[in-house]
Amino acid sequence: MPSAEPNAGSAPRQLPLIDLSSFLTPASSASSRAAVAQEVHAACAKFGFLYITGLDSVVSRDEMNHALAEARSFFLDTPEREKELLKIKGDGARGWQKLGENVTQYKADHHEGLDLYRPVPNEDSTKLLHGPNQWPSSPPTFRSTMETWIEKMQVIGLALMEATAMGLGMDMEGEEWAELKGLVKESFWVMRCIGYPPLPENAPGVSCGAHKDYGCWTLLHADSTPGALQVFLQSPDGDSEENGARGTWLNADPIEGAFVVNVGEMWDVWTNGLYKATLHRVIHKGSNYRVSIPFFYEPNFDAVIKPLPSALALQAKTSSSAASQAFAPSVVYGEFLAKKVSGNFAES
Ligand SMILES: O=C(O)CCC(=O)C(=O)O
Numbered sequence: 001m002p003s004a005e006p007n008a009g010s011a012p013r014q015l016p017l018i019d020l021s022s023f024l025t026p027a028s029s030a031s032s033r034a035a036v037a038q039e040v041h042a043a044c045a046k047f048g049f050l051y052i053t054g055l056d057s058v059v060s061r062d063e064m065n066h067a068l069a070e071a072r073s074f075f076l077d078t079p080e081r082e083k084e085l086l087k088i089k090g091d092g093a094r095g096w097q098k099l100g101e102n103v104t105q106y107k108a109d110h111h112e113g114l115d116l117y118r119p120v121p122n123e124d125s126t127k128l129l130h131g132p133n134q135w136p137s138s139p140p141t142f143r144s145t146m147e148t149w150i151e152k153m154q155v156i157g158l159a160l161m162e163a164t165a166m167g168l169g170m171d172m173e174g175e176e177w178a179e180l181k182g183l184v185k186e187s188f189w190v191m192r193c194i195g196y197p198p199l200p201e202n203a204p205g206v207s208c209g210a211h212k213d214y215g216c217w218t219l220l221h222a223d224s225t226p227g228a229l230q231v232f233l234q235s236p237d238g239d240s241e242e243n244g245a246r247g248t249w250l251n252a253d254p255i256e257g258a259f260v261v262n263v264g265e266m267w268d269v270w271t272n273g274l275y276k277a278t279l280h281r282v283i284h285k286g287s288n289y290r291v292s293i294p295f296f297y298e299p300n301f302d303a304v305i306k307p308l309p310s311a312l313a314l315q316a317k318t319s320s321s322a323a324s325q326a327f328a329p330s331v332v333y334g335e336f337l338a339k340k341v342s343g344n345f346a347e348s
């Protein structure tokens with residue numbers, strides 16, 4: 001498997017780089033898909049993080065650059081008073097957060113952000129997560145650009161679902177895959193735009209504190225700033241400690257035309273711990289204003305997430321212990337998300 005070397009020299013390990021094109025172009029052969037499915041599976045089991053390339057049939061380089069430019073323009077060219085109008089309101093989720101308002105592990109993050117979620121049929125701005133999206137009016141094409149982006153990211157998210165299902169040994173003509181596909185059919189996605197000014201030297205926190213993502217797949221497109229996103233790889237001889245575990249922070253620097261992808265916590269449950277949502281953080285000390293646009297491809301709001309039979313069968317085959325017993329507690333995705341989101345904001 002080819003590997004990306006974002007910080008060659010200092011990196012003890014490297015994140016895999018996987019060409020996903022065979023899952024994005026209908027004419028590709030079954031054998032090439034099977035090989036890619038194995039690569040994705042191995043990357044999810046070992047790192048919980050990977051790079052994907054081969055996306056050109058879905059999203060062009062121009063579109064990638066344009067979406068980032070639109071987000072940058074929103075953050076840097078929109079007067080503060082206009083952004084204030086978009087501040088997150090009673091639903092606690094949709095809208096703009098100014099610098100320092102988002103909190104991770106009780107510390108204020110050093111970024112501003114705009115969150116857009118899948119629209120719901122009966123919008124209610126007093127109900128957690130259920131308000132209307134607050135679209136900026138400038139730049140004028142922001143909404144159409146992001147709506148196109150959202151459609152395209154869902155195509156890539158579903159392709160990753162398919163690759164993983166195959167990698168787990170699922171029968172792709174059978175019930176299990178049909179059910180799993182059904183659980184993401186109305187993905188409660190989140191499109192987030194993040195703007196990171198440089199972190200001041202003496203800042204108490206970081207740009208974005210160490211966390212795991214909640215759902216299914218995070219498809220991260222970021223500008224070319226190096227040394228900002230870091231992934232915590234556990235190893236007994238690592239030089240850092242995080243959440244009581246030893247490990248090493250590895251830079252996941254951007255690669256032109258590729259996305260950084262990571263698995264969210266729902267995959268921990270689906271695979272009964274075979275895939276691990278991995279801690280990551282952002283420390284942006286460079287002098288530029290960094291912009292990233294992570295797209296969170298998630299299960300349906302009411303999806304019940306529980307260990308998949310194929311993952312349990314795989315565990316039973318590969319492990320001599322009782323690990324194949326279903327132990328990951330099942331969760332309703334929307335309830336899990338609501339708990340996370342309500343713990344995410346600075347006290348005001
Ligand atoms: O900006 C980044 O590189 C990552 C952001 C992130 O981890 C998140 O929003 O969950």
Ligand SMILES: [Fe+2]
Pocket residue numbers: 211212213218280
């Ligand atoms: Fe994240």
